[in-house]
Amino acid sequence: MNNPFSKTSLVRDIVNELPKSSDVFKKYRIDFCCGGNIPLNEAASERAVNIDELMAQLEEIYVAGENAKEDIEVWTNSKSDVIIEHIKKHYHRTLEEELASLSPYVTKIAKVHGERHPELIQVHALFYELKKELLEHTAKEEATVFPMLLKLDEPNVENREEIIQHIIELEKEHDHAGAILKELREITSDFEPPLDACGTYRLVFSRLEGLEGHTFMHVHLENNILFPRYLEA
Template structure:
């Protein structure tokens, strides 16, 4: 079977076709959500990633029969209403719950270990900014933007310009939280634990990394599947 993509295929289109390729992009720290409009070769070159090796790993995902099953997290053929309900149920609700549960652990680790590991003070700062922005962002989507999208079955409606303005605002917010997550990864040296890391320290790093993965899929679904329909 020949590869269903080339070096010039947009990163977002590869993930749209097979969401499991996001695992490969994550491994190489290639942005598939906010930076998804970038050709594969450009994204790889910018981070000095071997393009042949990258394409081989992506192709392996495509060839894996297990990954071809109909369990995709994103659906290009689904209605906007179906995608919105999926976002609310599988991303917004778990996100808000995780932010609430993780907060006391982030605070505790920063207080207990911050003197010897000053990077944890930065983790605390970045996490709480991320938390504030995502709570506000999710509320704006559910209270204002999603209801508007569900009413706009015809993208040529007279309200289209207003909707595009809201979408552009949301995408800028996505860019910002993406930068916060990249800063968290950088300050933690890719979530590498020190030798003296306690159980709570370990828990915080693992859950922050999981939060990053979920957020990137969340943003990809909105930017590259849902919002793209209205431009």
Template sequence: MTFPFTQDSLVRDIVNEFPKSSDIFKRNRIDFCCGGNTPLANAVASNGVNMEVLLTELKDLYEKNEGNGPTDMEVWMDSDSQTIINHVIERYHCPLEEELTLLSPYVTKVAKVHGDGHPELLKVYELFYELKKELLEHTKKEEEISFPLILKLEAGEIENREEALSQIAQLEKEHDHAGEILRELREITSDFVPPVDACGTYRLVYKRLEMLEGETFMHVHLENNILFPRYI
């Protein structure tokens, strides 16, 4: 099969068709969830990435995975909205609330113990708790207000279509804000690489923050680039 992507392909379309590309995009700080509706060329230019090298990486990985059957994202693109929403709540919302709760004391401890010698940890503390508040409020609103409105829109049971569309637009803005916080966290932690003198808890925090970033990106990608476009 011929490699189907070019510099004019939208980032979100590449990830929808070839989800493993998300690993390459994350490594190159290319936003495929909130900023996914942009041509690859634009995303590359704004991040100072070499287009030729990136396309070669994508092509090599694509050829290695060719013929492996339908991907998760392809399955979700063919799923109804109720199924996607149920999956988002069970796979992302519930584990997210648990992880944010469990990670909080570690972030606090590391900032308190090592903040004097590593002042960037004070910024990590600040950004993490901003992200925690944002995500918990966001997921609660989705479950209680936005998702029910979307399902009513799907079923044709809503008179004010603009209300549902306004909800979707607001969710996308909140996704953008969360994405910006994650970008700041990645920058301030030098791509989540701890210093050589970091203790075990310090390293644990960075590792789990990076995992949180990955989960959030896939969560937002599923909503922004598969669920929401059905109604916009």
């Protein structure tokens, strides 16, 4: 799997290609916004960062993104317990990390640019509504619904209808999250930042679009692969 960047790639171009790389740059205090027009190796040298370690972390982000694209084919014929562990590790944990990392950026652009771009106030409100919804949803799945779901694989389950109702409720919550994401896309003009947008502004829009794609894959894996096994039984 070939990376779309190298040690001589510009920092800003890497962030454009891999929005989550901004967290790595932030950790090392590498300026990816106003000072991002320099090669990666030069930026690393200025901050006394080991370039090989930096490349390895960027590689990990890239590979994680590429692997997510293959989920549908890989998991269609997998056992339910395997799919559930995959969802928890690759979607729930990743989602928690991304929501936590993205939150301060969303707040920052709303405060700094909200007066000239009032749609950012709406973005802020919708993002935090989505964050609350998704975190409560995933916590409920792990604590209650997933363990109950696996019981349906056992014979003579007495509360089958109750478990089915939980699945239906989860699907309704998926629909609500999808509606929020749709509204976010609409008010951001398909996550297209204005001409005067700064680097952080552009970063937020790019990562919101990535969050949308990640959530859609997550929901697809549950709604179209995992849940139908039980709803159609």
